[in-house]
Amino acid sequence: SNPSLLILAGDGIGPEVMAEVRKVIAWFDAHGTSFDVTEDLVGGAAYDVHGTPLADETLAKALAADAVLLGAVGGPKYDVLDFSVKPERGLLKLRKELDLYANLRPAQCFDALADFSSLKREVVAGLDIMIVRELTSGVYFGEPRGIFTEGNERVGINTHRYTESEIARAARAAFDLARQRGSRVCSMEKANVMEAGILWREVAQKIRDEEYPDITLSHMYADNGAMQLVRAPKQFDVILTDNLFGDILSDAAAMLTGSLGMLPSASLGATGPNGYPRAMYEPVHGSAPDIAGQGKANPIACILSFSMALRYSFNLGDQADKLEAAVEKVLADGLRTADLLGPAGGTAISTSQMGDAIVAALESL
Ligand code: NAI
Numbered sequence: 119s120n121p122s123l124l125i126l127a128g129d130g131i132g133p134e135v136m137a138e139v140r141k142v143i144a145w146f147d148a149h150g151t152s153f154d155v156t157e158d159l160v161g162g163a164a165y166d167v168h169g170t171p172l173a174d175e176t177l178a179k180a181l182a183a184d185a186v187l188l189g190a191v192g193g194p195k196y197d198v199l200d201f202s203v204k205p206e207r208g209l210l211k212l213r214k215e216l217d218l219y220a221n222l223r224p225a226q227c228f229d230a231l232a233d234f235s236s237l238k239r240e241v242v243a244g245l246d247i248m249i250v251r252e253l254t255s256g257v258y259f260g261e262p263r264g265i266f267t268e269g270n271e272r273v274g275i276n277t278h279r280y281t282e283s284e285i286a287r288a289a290r291a292a293f294d295l296a297r298q299r300g301s302r303v304c305s306m307e308k309a310n311v312m313e314a315g316i317l318w319r320e321v322a323q324k325i326r327d328e329e330y331p332d333i334t335l336s337h338m339y340a341d342n343g344a345m346q347l348v349r350a351p352k353q354f355d356v357i358l359t360d361n362l363f364g365d366i367l368s369d370a371a372a373m374l375t376g377s378l379g380m381l382p383s384a385s386l387g388a389t390g391p392n393g394y395p396r397a398m399y400e401p402v403h404g405s406a407p408d409i410a411g412q413g414k415a416n417p418i419a420c421i422l423s424f425s426m427a428l429r430y431s432f433n434l435g436d437q438a439d440k441l442e443a444a445v446e447k448v449l450a451d452g453l454r455t456a457d458l459l460g461p462a463g464g465t466a467i468s469t470s471q472m473g474d475a476i477v478a479a480l481e482s483l
C-alpha cells in the first residue's frame with residue numbers, strides 16, 4: 119500500500135498554501151508516486167470545533183501516519199485564549215508526543231532570488247545547506263533550572279545537559295541525511311569551554327567511525343561556525359548542532375536566503391510503525407493573519423516542505439529533485455508572489471497561480 123500522509127492545514131494562510139500542495143500531490147499521484155492522504159484539524163481550527171487545539175483522535179492519526187504535513191497555526195482571534203488551549207499548544211504537543219528530536223532547517227538559495235539575501239549574490243547563489251538541530255534536550259530542558267536565592271541576591275540557572283544517547287540519535291539523523299546529500303557533516307559545539315560539548319564531539323566522531331565510514335565528519339566551534347556561515351556558507355553540506363546553537367545558527371542561515379515564504383522545515387524522530395521515521399514537515403512561517411484570505415501567500419515554503427518529505431521520509435530523492443527544479447523554473451521565469459517582488463516592484467501573481475505554475479513546470483520538465 120502507499121505511504122500515508124496526514125495533512126493538518128491549520129489556520130490563516132495554512133489552508134491556502136496547503137491547497138497548492140494538494141495540487142502538487144495530485145500531479146505526483148497521476149505520475150506514479152501516490153500517498154494515502156487524510157486531512158484533519160489543528161490549532162485554532164481544531165479549537166473552534168473540539169475546544170482543544172489537538173484532539174486525541176488527531177494525535178492518534180499523527181502517530182499512525184508515515185508523515186505529517188502541517189500548514190500553520192494561530193491568529194489574533196485566539197490570542198485571548200488560555201495558554202493551555204492556545205493553537206501553538208497543538209503544535210508543541212505534536213512535537214512532544216511524536217518525540218521529534220531532530221529539527222531540519224535547510225538554507226537553500228535559488229539563483230533567481232540571490233539578490234534578496236542580505237549577503238552578496240556570489241556568496242549565496244546556489245547555496246544548499248541543511249542544519250540539523252537537536253530539539254528535545256540541552257540547556258532549554260536540563261535540570262536544575264530556576265531562579266533561586268543565593269545569599270542576598272537571586273540567581274538564574276539553566277543546565278546544559280546531554281546524554282550520550284541523545285547526542286547519538288541526533289548525530290545519526292544528520293549522517294542519514296548526509297547520505298541523501300553531499301556526504302559531509304560539520305558538527306558544531308563549544309568543546310573548548312563546555313563539558314557537554316566535549317562529549318558531543320566525542321560521540322559524534324564515534325558514531326561516524328563505527329556506523330558511517332562513508333561520511334566525512336569535521337568539527338567546528340559554534341562561534342566560528344556562525345562566522346563561517348556568513349563568510350562562506352557554501353563550504354557546508356549538513357551542519358549538526360545542539361538545541362541552543364541550532365536555534366541561533368538556523369535563524370541566521372535562514373536569512374541568507376531571503377523571504378520567509380520560501381523556507382521549509384522538518385522534524386524527525388525514531389522509526390515509526392511502518393519503518394519510516396516519525397516526521398512532521400512544515401513551513402517556517404506562521405499563519406500570516408495580515409494577508410490571510412487575500413490570495414497573497416507564497417505557497418513555496420509549504421511545497422518545499424512536501425519536497426523534504428519526499429526526500430527524507432520516503433527516499434524519493436528523484437521526485438524531490440524534480441519538484442525543486444520546478445520551483446527553480448518558475449522563479450527563473452520571473453513569476454513572483456507579492457513577498458518576492460522586492461524594491462524593484464513588478465507584478466505579483468496569486469497563491470493559486472503560483473501553485474498552478476509549479477504544476478505546469480512539473481509537467482514541462
Ligand atoms: P508570520 O510568519 O505568520 O508572518 C510574518 C510576516 O511574514 C507577515 O508579514 C506575513 O504576511 C509574512 N509571511 C509569512 N508567511 C508568508 C508567506 N507564505 N507568503 C507571504 N508572506 C508571508 O509570523 P507572525 O506574524 O509573527 O505570526 C502570526 C501568527 O502565526 C501568530 O498567531 C503566531 O503565533 C503564529 N505562528 C505560527 C507558527 C507555526 O505555525 N509554526 C510559526 C510562527 C508564528
Ligand code: MG
Binds near residue numbers: 366369
Ligand atoms: Mg528561533
